[in-house]
Amino acid sequence: MVTSGEIPGLGLPDIDAQSSLGGLGPVELQHPSQDLDGNGVVDSITDNDVDSTTIWSDYDADGLADHVTVIENDGDYAAWEYHRFPDGTSEWRRTDQGNLEK
Structure with missing residues (x-):
């Protein structure tokens, strides 16, 4: 679930694999440190x-997160993509969810 708490030092929302991200808008990535797409x-x-x-x-280098994945210690995981529409609206869409042990 998305909470009002933030990850210390990163300013990112606190999410878990059951989060809907329905009320979450754009998320700024201030200091990326890995090159995942090579x-x-x-x-x-x-x-x-x-x-x-x-x-x-x-991935599009606009300073806003396009994709987020969370993997929990119990094996639950989920992934979402951020979509922006021509009319100015946007939403996070879940693209994957499950458990690594099942």
């Missing part, structure tokens, strides 16, 4: 806490 440009931030690992990625 194009030579850093595009992603990975955060670990006691319950999960979350990876936020900005």
